[in-house]
Amino acid sequence: MANTSENETLATSLGAKLEKSKGLVLTVGAIVLVLVAAVLIFATVRAKSISNGIERVDSISYALTNESEELSDSDIAARQNKALEELVSLGDKSGIVGLRANMLIAEIKFAQKNYEEARSAWLKAANLNKKAYTASVCFFNAALCSEELNDSENAIAYYKLASEDENFLLIDHALFSLGRVNETAQKYEEAKETYQKLYDLHSTSNWGLLAKSRLIALKAAGNIQ
Secondary structure (H helix, E strand, O other): HHHHHHHHHHHHHHHHHHHHHHHHHHHHHHHHHHHHHHHHHHHHHHHHHHHHHHHHHHHHHHHHHHOOOOOOOOHHHHHHHHHHHHHHHOOOOHHHHHHHHHHHHHHHHHHOOOOOHHHHHHHHHHOOOOOOHHHHHHHHHHHHHHHOOOHHHHHHHHHHHHHHHOOOOOOHHHHHHHHHHHHOOOOOHHHHHHHHHHHHHHOOHHHHHHHHHHHHHHOOOOOOO
Protein backbone atom coordinates (compact mmCIF):
# COMPACT_ATOMS: atom_id res chain seq x y z
CA MET A 1 0.00 0.00 0.00
CA ALA A 2 2.86 2.29 0.89
CA ASN A 3 4.48 1.65 -2.50
CA THR A 4 1.20 2.33 -4.28
CA SER A 5 0.76 5.59 -2.42
CA GLU A 6 4.35 6.55 -3.17
CA ASN A 7 3.92 5.78 -6.88
CA GLU A 8 0.75 7.83 -7.02
CA THR A 9 2.55 10.70 -5.32
CA LEU A 10 5.42 10.49 -7.83
CA ALA A 11 2.99 10.31 -10.72
CA THR A 12 1.08 13.29 -9.43
CA SER A 13 4.31 15.25 -8.92
CA LEU A 14 5.58 14.34 -12.40
CA GLY A 15 2.26 15.27 -13.94
CA ALA A 16 2.30 18.63 -12.21
CA LYS A 17 5.83 19.27 -13.48
CA LEU A 18 4.81 18.35 -17.01
CA GLU A 19 1.87 20.69 -16.81
CA LYS A 20 4.14 23.48 -15.64
CA SER A 21 6.62 22.61 -18.41
CA LYS A 22 3.84 22.68 -20.97
CA GLY A 23 2.84 26.11 -19.77
CA LEU A 24 6.48 27.24 -20.06
CA VAL A 25 6.81 25.84 -23.58
CA LEU A 26 3.59 27.51 -24.63
CA THR A 27 4.75 30.79 -23.09
CA VAL A 28 8.13 30.63 -24.88
CA GLY A 29 6.35 29.70 -28.10
CA ALA A 30 4.06 32.71 -27.76
CA ILE A 31 7.06 34.98 -27.18
CA VAL A 32 8.80 33.58 -30.26
CA LEU A 33 5.71 34.22 -32.37
CA VAL A 34 5.54 37.80 -31.11
CA LEU A 35 9.22 38.31 -31.89
CA VAL A 36 8.85 36.87 -35.37
CA ALA A 37 5.86 39.11 -36.01
CA ALA A 38 7.85 42.12 -34.75
CA VAL A 39 10.79 41.26 -37.03
CA LEU A 40 8.49 40.90 -40.03
CA ILE A 41 6.80 44.22 -39.27
CA PHE A 42 10.21 45.92 -38.84
CA ALA A 43 11.48 44.42 -42.10
CA THR A 44 8.36 45.57 -43.94
CA VAL A 45 8.56 49.08 -42.52
CA ARG A 46 12.30 49.27 -43.28
CA ALA A 47 11.79 48.04 -46.86
CA LYS A 48 9.08 50.66 -47.36
CA SER A 49 11.32 53.37 -45.90
CA ILE A 50 14.18 52.38 -48.23
CA SER A 51 11.83 52.32 -51.22
CA ASN A 52 10.48 55.77 -50.34
CA GLY A 53 14.01 57.10 -49.89
CA ILE A 54 15.16 55.84 -53.28
CA GLU A 55 12.06 57.29 -54.91
CA ARG A 56 12.78 60.62 -53.24
CA VAL A 57 16.37 60.71 -54.53
CA ASP A 58 15.17 59.79 -58.03
CA SER A 59 12.54 62.53 -57.86
CA ILE A 60 15.12 65.14 -56.84
CA SER A 61 17.45 63.99 -59.62
CA TYR A 62 14.65 64.22 -62.19
CA ALA A 63 13.66 67.71 -61.06
CA LEU A 64 17.30 68.76 -61.30
CA THR A 65 17.91 67.55 -64.85
CA ASN A 66 14.50 67.54 -66.56
CA GLU A 67 14.46 69.87 -69.58
CA SER A 68 17.56 71.65 -68.30
CA GLU A 69 19.28 72.08 -71.68
CA GLU A 70 17.89 75.56 -72.29
CA LEU A 71 18.13 76.85 -68.71
CA SER A 72 20.24 79.89 -67.86
CA ASP A 73 23.17 79.57 -65.47
CA SER A 74 21.14 81.24 -62.73
CA ASP A 75 18.23 78.82 -63.24
CA ILE A 76 20.59 75.84 -63.12
CA ALA A 77 22.17 77.19 -59.94
CA ALA A 78 18.71 77.59 -58.39
CA ARG A 79 17.85 73.99 -59.22
CA GLN A 80 21.14 72.78 -57.81
CA ASN A 81 20.66 74.65 -54.54
CA LYS A 82 17.10 73.37 -54.18
CA ALA A 83 18.27 69.81 -54.78
CA LEU A 84 21.05 70.16 -52.21
CA GLU A 85 18.58 71.42 -49.60
CA GLU A 86 16.30 68.44 -50.21
CA LEU A 87 19.18 65.96 -50.13
CA VAL A 88 20.55 66.98 -46.72
CA SER A 89 18.39 64.63 -44.64
CA LEU A 90 18.68 61.81 -47.18
CA GLY A 91 22.47 62.11 -47.19
CA ASP A 92 22.52 61.33 -43.47
CA LYS A 93 20.78 57.99 -43.98
CA SER A 94 22.59 54.66 -44.08
CA GLY A 95 22.50 52.03 -46.80
CA ILE A 96 21.49 52.52 -50.41
CA VAL A 97 19.48 55.69 -49.74
CA GLY A 98 22.41 57.51 -48.15
CA LEU A 99 24.74 56.18 -50.84
CA ARG A 100 22.55 57.41 -53.71
CA ALA A 101 21.92 60.75 -52.03
CA ASN A 102 25.61 61.43 -51.41
CA MET A 103 26.52 60.49 -54.97
CA LEU A 104 24.01 63.04 -56.25
CA ILE A 105 25.28 65.65 -53.77
CA ALA A 106 28.82 64.99 -55.01
CA GLU A 107 27.80 65.40 -58.66
CA ILE A 108 26.17 68.75 -57.90
CA LYS A 109 29.12 69.98 -55.84
CA PHE A 110 31.55 68.93 -58.59
CA ALA A 111 29.48 70.78 -61.20
CA GLN A 112 29.64 73.85 -58.92
CA LYS A 113 33.46 73.40 -58.79
CA ASN A 114 33.24 72.91 -55.03
CA TYR A 115 35.78 70.11 -55.17
CA GLU A 116 36.41 69.84 -51.43
CA GLU A 117 32.75 69.17 -50.60
CA ALA A 118 32.34 67.01 -53.70
CA ARG A 119 35.23 64.82 -52.55
CA SER A 120 33.76 64.54 -49.06
CA ALA A 121 30.43 63.41 -50.48
CA TRP A 122 32.07 60.85 -52.80
CA LEU A 123 34.02 59.41 -49.90
CA LYS A 124 30.96 59.29 -47.67
CA ALA A 125 29.10 57.38 -50.39
CA ALA A 126 32.03 55.00 -50.89
CA ASN A 127 32.31 54.22 -47.19
CA LEU A 128 28.61 53.45 -46.86
CA ASN A 129 29.22 50.23 -48.77
CA LYS A 130 32.81 49.48 -49.74
CA LYS A 131 31.79 46.17 -51.31
CA ALA A 132 29.31 47.74 -53.73
CA TYR A 133 30.34 48.36 -57.35
CA THR A 134 29.74 52.06 -56.71
CA ALA A 135 32.64 52.26 -54.25
CA SER A 136 35.26 52.22 -57.03
CA VAL A 137 33.34 54.91 -58.93
CA CYS A 138 33.28 57.06 -55.81
CA PHE A 139 37.00 56.59 -55.08
CA PHE A 140 37.85 57.39 -58.72
CA ASN A 141 35.82 60.61 -58.57
CA ALA A 142 37.34 61.49 -55.19
CA ALA A 143 40.74 61.20 -56.89
CA LEU A 144 39.59 63.57 -59.65
CA CYS A 145 38.53 66.07 -56.99
CA SER A 146 41.90 65.70 -55.30
CA GLU A 147 43.66 66.53 -58.56
CA GLU A 148 41.52 69.64 -58.91
CA LEU A 149 42.62 70.57 -55.38
CA ASN A 150 46.30 69.95 -56.28
CA ASP A 151 46.34 67.24 -53.64
CA SER A 152 48.48 64.61 -55.32
CA GLU A 153 48.87 62.42 -52.23
CA ASN A 154 45.14 61.84 -51.88
CA ALA A 155 44.73 61.56 -55.65
CA ILE A 156 47.24 58.71 -55.58
CA ALA A 157 45.51 57.08 -52.61
CA TYR A 158 42.04 57.17 -54.18
CA TYR A 159 43.14 56.13 -57.68
CA LYS A 160 44.90 53.21 -56.01
CA LEU A 161 41.72 52.19 -54.19
CA ALA A 162 39.70 52.41 -57.41
CA SER A 163 42.27 50.41 -59.41
CA GLU A 164 42.33 47.60 -56.85
CA ASP A 165 38.81 46.59 -57.89
CA GLU A 166 39.35 44.13 -60.74
CA ASN A 167 35.69 44.49 -61.77
CA PHE A 168 35.83 48.28 -62.06
CA LEU A 169 34.84 49.21 -65.61
CA LEU A 170 37.36 52.08 -65.68
CA ILE A 171 40.25 50.12 -64.19
CA ASP A 172 42.54 50.95 -67.16
CA HIS A 173 41.79 54.65 -66.78
CA ALA A 174 42.32 54.46 -63.02
CA LEU A 175 45.67 52.70 -63.40
CA PHE A 176 46.92 55.15 -66.02
CA SER A 177 45.81 58.09 -63.88
CA LEU A 178 47.59 56.55 -60.89
CA GLY A 179 50.77 56.23 -62.94
CA ARG A 180 50.41 59.76 -64.32
CA VAL A 181 49.96 61.37 -60.89
CA ASN A 182 52.91 59.41 -59.52
CA GLU A 183 54.99 60.55 -62.48
CA THR A 184 53.97 64.18 -61.96
CA ALA A 185 54.92 63.85 -58.30
CA GLN A 186 58.31 62.51 -59.47
CA LYS A 187 57.63 59.14 -57.91
CA TYR A 188 59.09 57.45 -60.93
CA GLU A 189 59.43 53.93 -59.57
CA GLU A 190 55.79 53.92 -58.47
CA ALA A 191 54.81 55.29 -61.88
CA LYS A 192 56.86 52.59 -63.60
CA GLU A 193 55.23 49.86 -61.51
CA THR A 194 51.72 51.12 -62.27
CA TYR A 195 52.29 51.65 -66.00
CA GLN A 196 53.82 48.18 -66.26
CA LYS A 197 50.89 46.65 -64.39
CA LEU A 198 48.46 48.33 -66.79
CA TYR A 199 50.41 47.23 -69.86
CA ASP A 200 50.64 43.65 -68.59
CA LEU A 201 46.92 43.65 -67.86
CA HIS A 202 45.67 45.11 -71.15
CA SER A 203 48.55 45.57 -73.57
CA THR A 204 46.34 46.23 -76.61
CA SER A 205 43.95 48.75 -75.05
CA ASN A 206 44.40 52.47 -75.64
CA TRP A 207 45.33 53.02 -71.99
CA GLY A 208 47.74 50.08 -72.11
CA LEU A 209 49.47 51.49 -75.17
CA LEU A 210 49.68 54.92 -73.52
CA ALA A 211 51.22 53.28 -70.46
CA LYS A 212 53.84 51.63 -72.70
CA SER A 213 54.67 54.98 -74.29
CA ARG A 214 55.17 56.53 -70.83
CA LEU A 215 57.51 53.71 -69.84
CA ILE A 216 59.59 54.37 -72.94
CA ALA A 217 59.61 58.13 -72.25
CA LEU A 218 60.60 57.68 -68.62
CA LYS A 219 63.43 55.36 -69.59
CA ALA A 220 64.64 57.71 -72.30
CA ALA A 221 64.71 60.56 -69.76
CA GLY A 222 66.78 58.46 -67.41
CA ASN A 223 64.11 58.44 -64.72
CA ILE A 224 63.78 54.65 -64.64
CA GLN A 225 65.94 51.71 -65.63
